[in-house]
Amino acid sequence: MENSDDPCDVVVNGDENNRHDSVPSTSTSSSYKLFGRQRSVHQMMGGGKAADVILWRRRRVSCGLMMVATVAWFLFERSGLSFLSVCCDILLILIVLRFLRANYAVLRERQLQSLPELVLSEEMVVIALWLLSVIGSLISFCTLAYIGTIIFITLPALYDKFEDRVDRYAGVIHQKFSKHYKIVDESVISRIPRNLRRHKDL
Known part of the structure; x- marks a missing residue:
C-alpha cells in the first residue's frame, strides 16, 4: 500500500508541480475545497483584467497599485488631511464628470x-x-483602508499559489470539526428523553 503525505487521505489528481499559473486549472486537486467553491480562484474573481491584477498575473500593475x-x-497620515473629506471631493468630481x-451624450444622441x-x-x-464603526474606533479609517487594500491584493494571490496545501489542511480541520460536532450532537441527543425524540421524529 502506497504511503501518502496527504494528512486528509484525499486522492490527488495530477502533480502539484505541473500546475499552470497562467491558465486556471479546472481539475480539482482534492475532494475538499475552501468555501465549497466549484470554480478556480481566477474565475471567482471575475476572470478579467481585475482578476489578473489581484492574482499578480500582471506584476507591474499589482506592484504599482501597492x-x-x-x-x-x-x-x-503625515499631512493631516482628512481621508473622508478627500474621498467626498473625489466622489463629487466623479459625479460632475458623469x-x-x-449631457454630452444627449447632445450627440448617443446611448x-x-x-x-x-x-x-x-x-x-x-x-x-x-464592524467599520468598531474597527474605526481602534484605528484610523485611512489605515483601515490601506490594510484592506493590502489584504485584498495579497491573500487571494497567496491562496492561488498554495491552493492545494490550503485546501488539504482546511479539509483536515473540517474533518476534525465534523467529528467533534457529531460527538457533541450524539451526546446531546442521547440526553433527550425517548418520548421527546419520538415526537421530534414524527
Whole structure:
C-alpha cells in the first residue's frame, strides 16, 4: 500500500508541480475545497483584467497599485488631511464628470452605458457599518483602508499559489470539526428523553 503525505487521505489528481499559473486549472486537486467553491480562484474573481491584477498575473500593475496605496497612506497620515473629506471631493468630481458626460451624450444622441446595479441586504449593510464603526474606533479609517487594500491584493494571490496545501489542511480541520460536532450532537441527543425524540421524529 502506497504511503501518502496527504494528512486528509484525499486522492490527488495530477502533480502539484505541473500546475499552470497562467491558465486556471479546472481539475480539482482534492475532494475538499475552501468555501465549497466549484470554480478556480481566477474565475471567482471575475476572470478579467481585475482578476489578473489581484492574482499578480500582471506584476507591474499589482506592484504599482501597492506602491500607490502605500504612498497615499503615508501622505494622508503625515499631512493631516482628512481621508473622508478627500474621498467626498473625489466622489463629487466623479459625479460632475458623469453629469457632463450624460449631457454630452444627449447632445450627440448617443446611448450611455448603464451602471452596474449593486443589491445589498439591509442586514449586510448594518453588520458592515457596525464592524467599520468598531474597527474605526481602534484605528484610523485611512489605515483601515490601506490594510484592506493590502489584504485584498495579497491573500487571494497567496491562496492561488498554495491552493492545494490550503485546501488539504482546511479539509483536515473540517474533518476534525465534523467529528467533534457529531460527538457533541450524539451526546446531546442521547440526553433527550425517548418520548421527546419520538415526537421530534414524527
